[in-house]
C-alpha cells in the first residue's frame with residue numbers, strides 16, 4: 222500500500238489568523254485530539270514576532286504544555302535565528318523556515334526581500350545542524366501572489382532549490398491564495414522537480430477557489446507523497462486578503478483512502494476533532510467530508 226505522510230498544520234496555519242482569543246488549553250487539546258486521530262506530524266505553533274502574529278504569542282506555553290507522544294513530531298515555524306533559539310529553548314526538534322517565490326509577499330510577510338530571507342535562514346540551518354534539529358523549507362505563492370499576480374514556475378524552482386541546498390529535508394510548496402488548478406500546479410511541480418527530488422517535495426494547498434483537493438490529486442499522480450492540510454479546513458493567511466484555509470485534512474484523508482493509500486489516520490476520529498474545533502470557534506466545519514459524515518450520524522437527542 223502506498224504510504225502518504227500528512228503534515229497537519231491546523232494548530233499553526235489554521236489558527237494564526239483567528240481574530241478571537243483562543244485559550245492555549247484549547248490549542249493544546251486540538252493538538253492532542255489530532256495526535257489521537259493518528260496524525261504524526263503536527264505543526265504546533267510559530268516562533269515569530271507576537272507583534273506580527275499575536276495569535277501565536279503563546280508559543281513557549283504550547284511547547285511546554287504538549288503531551289508529547291512517541292512517534293509524533295511537533296514542528297514549528299522559525300523565521301530567523303531569534304525564533305530558532307527560542308524554539309530550541311522550548312524543546313523543539315524540528316523547525317520550518319519560510320520563503321516566498323514573490324518579492325512583494327516576502328516583504329509583507331517577513332519584512333525583507335527573498336535574497337535577504339535566504340541570508341537570514343543560513344545561520345538557522347547552521348545552528349540546526351549543531352543542535353541536531355531538522356529543518357523544513359516552505360515556499361509561498363508557488364502559483365500566484367496576492368500582490369504580484371502569476372508567478373513563474375522557474376522562480377519557484379529557484380527558491381525551492383536554495384532551501385534544498387541550504388539543508389531542508391523537505392520543501393513544502395504553498396499555493397498561499399489557493400488560486401492554482403491541476404494544470405498550473407503541475408507546471409510548477411515540473412519546474413521544481415528539475416531542481417529538487419520529488420520525494421523531498423510536499424504540497425501545501427489552500428482551498429480558496431475549491432481546487433485544493435484536485436491539486437492534491439494531480440500532485441499525487443505526479444509522485445508527491447507528502448501533503449500539508451488543516452483539520453476542518455481552518456485558516457487563512459494574514460498577508461493574503463480573502464485567502465481561505467488549507468485543504469481540510471478530512472478531505473485529503475478521504476481522497477487518499479479512495480486511492481488505496483495509507484495515511485495512518487482514523488477518519489472518524491479526525492471528523493470528530495474537526496467538529497469539535499469548529500464548535501470551539503463558533504463556526505461550521507469547512508470540510509465537505511466532515512459535513513457529509515456528521516449529517517449521517519444520529520442527532521445527540523435522538524431526533
Ligand SMILES: CC(C)(COP(=O)([O-])OP(=O)([O-])OC[C@H]1O[C@@H](n2cnc3c(N)ncnc32)[C@H](O)[C@@H]1OP(=O)([O-])[O-])[C@@H](O)C(=O)NCCC(=O)NCCSC(=O)C[C@@](C)(O)CC(=O)[O-]
Nearest residue numbers: 268269270273300303304319330331332359361362395397
Ligand atoms: C520575521 C519578522 C520577525 C521580521 O520582522 P522585523 O520587524 O523585520 O524584525 P526585526 O529583526 O527588525 O525585529 C523587530 C522586532 O521583532 C522582534 N523579533 C524578531 N524576530 C522575532 C522572533 N522570531 N520572535 C519574536 N520576536 C522577534 C525583535 O526582537 C524586535 O523586537 P522589538 O525590539 O521591536 O521589541 C516578522 O516579519 C515576523 O514575525 N513575521 C511573521 C509572519 C508570519 O508568521 N506569517 C505567517 C506564517 S507564513 C505562512 O503562513 C505561509 C505558509 C508557511 O503557511 C505557506 C503558505 O501557505 O504559503
